Amino acid sequence: MSVEDIKKRFVNEIKLRAYDDKYIDKNEEREILQIAISLGVSIESARAALIQVCDEHSYIMESVIIKQIKDQVETAASNDGKVDQKEFELIFGNIKRSMQGKKNDREVKKMIILVMEDTGNNKIKKGWFSDWYSALKKDLGMS
Numbered sequence: 001m002s003v004e005d006i007k008k009r010f011v012n013e014i015k016l017r018a019y020d021d022k023y024i025d026k027n028e029e030r031e032i033l034q035i036a037i038s039l040g041v042s043i044e045s046a047r048a049a050l051i052q053v054c055d056e057h058s059y060i061m062e063s064v065i066i067k068q069i070k071d072q073v074e075t076a077a078s079n080d081g082k083v084d085q086k087e088f089e090l091i092f093g094n095i096k097r098s099m100q101g102k103k104n105d106r107e108v109k110k111m112i113i114l115v116m117e118d119t120g121n122n123k124i125k126k127g128w129f130s131d132w133y134s135a136l137k138k139d140l141g142m143s
Helices: 003-018 026-038 043-057 062-078 086-098 104-119 131-141
Strands: none
Touching: 003 026, 003 043, 026 043, 026 062, 026 104, 062 086, 062 104, 086 104, 104 131
């Protein structure tokens, strides 16, 4: 296969997986990268190409969104080690915009909570009479 054929195949694999929802989840990303590796492309080159194709076609990559969530949660927690409700809502608004309607509000909130718990940044500031985080997790069916 020529370099041009490899590029064309790779772009087609990406388009195929993002065809219906314009969203590349972690499993689809892994499949795409495995195909690239089997074609002799390095993982770094394949990932860079994947990001480029997604940008060009306005596809959303779940791994990029998760990185944004991690960065924003770490920033929110950096001042006092806790995330308050306003900070959570700000992160939610930012990620919802980044998602461009690919996930609903519940799914976005669940993603944020999962990242908070996976990174250990799930210490929260409670209100005077409420525990907003526990109530939110319960509402989302995560408690």
